[in-house]
Amino acid sequence: MQTYIIKRLLQLIPTLLGITLITFVIIQLAPGNPAELKLQMLKGQAALGGQRTTSLQIIKQTEKLYGLDKPLYVQYYLWVKRVFTLNFGRSYTDHRKVWNKIKERLPITLELNIASIFLVYLISIPCGVYSSTHEGSRTDKGLTLLFFFLYSLPSFWVAMLLIMFLGGGSFLDIFPVYGISSITSHAMGFFPWLLDRLWHMVLPVACLTYGGLAYLSRLTRASMLEVIREDYVRTARAKGLSERVVIFKHAFRNALLPLVTIMALLLPGIFGGSVIIESIFSIPGMGQLGFQAVLGRDYPVIMAITTISGFLTLIGLLISDILYAVLDPRIKLE
Numbered sequence: 001m002q003t004y005i006i007k008r009l010l011q012l013i014p015t016l017l018g019i020t021l022i023t024f025v026i027i028q029l030a031p032g033n034p035a036e037l038k039l040q041m042l043k044g045q046a047a048l049g050g051q052r053t054t055s056l057q058i059i060k061q062t063e064k065l066y067g068l069d070k071p072l073y074v075q076y077y078l079w080v081k082r083v084f085t086l087n088f089g090r091s092y093t094d095h096r097k098v099w100n101k102i103k104e105r106l107p108i109t110l111e112l113n114i115a116s117i118f119l120v121y122l123i124s125i126p127c128g129v130y131s132s133t134h135e136g137s138r139t140d141k142g143l144t145l146l147f148f149f150l151y152s153l154p155s156f157w158v159a160m161l162l163i164m165f166l167g168g169g170s171f172l173d174i175f176p177v178y179g180i181s182s183i184t185s186h187a188m189g190f191f192p193w194l195l196d197r198l199w200h201m202v203l204p205v206a207c208l209t210y211g212g213l214a215y216l217s218r219l220t221r222a223s224m225l226e227v228i229r230e231d232y233v234r235t236a237r238a239k240g241l242s243e244r245v246v247i248f249k250h251a252f253r254n255a256l257l258p259l260v261t262i263m264a265l266l267l268p269g270i271f272g273g274s275v276i277i278e279s280i281f282s283i284p285g286m287g288q289l290g291f292q293a294v295l296g297r298d299y300p301v302i303m304a305i306t307t308i309s310g311f312l313t314l315i316g317l318l319i320s321d322i323l324y325a326v327l328d329p330r331i332k333l334e
Helices: 002-029 034-042 057-065 072-083 098-133 138-151 153-167 190-229 231-238 243-263 268-270 277-280 286-295 299-327
Strands: none
Touching: 002 072, 002 231, 002 277, 002 299, 072 299, 098 138, 098 190, 098 243, 098 268, 098 277, 098 286, 138 190, 153 190, 153 277, 190 243, 190 277, 268 277, 268 286, 268 299, 277 286, 286 299
């Protein structure tokens, strides 16, 4: 296993370079650039720095400031060189270090997504196991109908309904719908601050949870149904083992393999955040940062988010491969 892990880690480098190269090319092919956006912002102003400045001069100054006047291969080389020193450069919008902007937004996104993922697995796996062991029952049919209904609901529509009915829209005013904490939270003690934080997270976490809950529950049910029909499960029952031992010791462990595959995608999902939910609830997380970077043609921020997400995806796939071998001894990594 150690040799396999070393080989996979060495494969990360060319794969990650390929991801960054494709992202860089796509960004360059997109219409518009930071120089043109800055020109639009300065449009209508007669002077820049106390002197008359033409549109062409503004574009040239901006391109020189951001290094956009260099050939594309030189820009990519310089960016990769900085990344190996964990320097993602400075943002084009406010000239702050990209890593500092990510560090500000990342904790908020982690809070939302970790809470959501915890609730998804806490609820969906027991529901999926119960449905599989009571196939065809009224409870199974009711859960199936409920989860298919939840899975079909768009998150932005659910968010608007929650704001309307529970966030002071046209009906009840129970939960806050703006930001991740109150304006006066910095003056609160720890426990009041914690309660205020959790109260602000209720609606966003609910919107992030229900879709994954429905999908993972159905996946668990389908995987369990496939496993409990195997011969070794019938043999375990024939030996007189209790139903609890048969389900959780023999069947559930083998049914975990598809769930492990889903877990491999959790790392980049936790980092990337949700653009729609964070925008609707005005939460300053990674999803909102990435969306603003795309609109503002903030190339360093886009490249940083894509690179870190790609790296986490590759690490997640490696972890899932290792977990395969742990859960099923028949799988040999070598």
